[in-house]
Amino acid sequence: REHSLAKVPYMLVVGMREAEEGTVALRTLGEQQQRVLPLDEAIALLKDAATPPDLK
Template sequence: GKFPLWLTPEQVVILPISEKFNEYAEQVKMYLKVHEIRAIVDDRNEKIGRKIRDNEMKRIPYMLIVGEKEAENGEVSVRKQGEGDKGTMKFEEFAKILNEEVQNMINKW
């Protein structure tokens, strides 16, 4: 069955589209961490398509893709496991949505 979000070791993986954006990815990770969201950065020197495929295999619930537009605007491009592209949003907004989702799951449990 589906693994509850809050039981997976990582809830979020952040994928910089090139190493230019690794620093921004780390900033997002630190912000999420402060908000009790477990995130990692995939800073391997791989093409973004490859990073997406590799991380889909790991079944991490959310992937945040960050490139130039995102870094400039304080945003993340969101992909959800099994649902695909969720569009772009401020990373603060993403943190809020994820925390609400986790709360709902815990309350239902």
């Protein structure tokens, strides 16, 4: 909830299960559902989101 109030675009959660499976739970600002992704996919998604459009 705090990340929504602070307008943080992405929140990643790594619990024991995610750590064992090599995944992260990703919640995107404005979406109700969280997604569980492999760590490398989450990193690629965040890199893409952080790259300015003129550099893509």
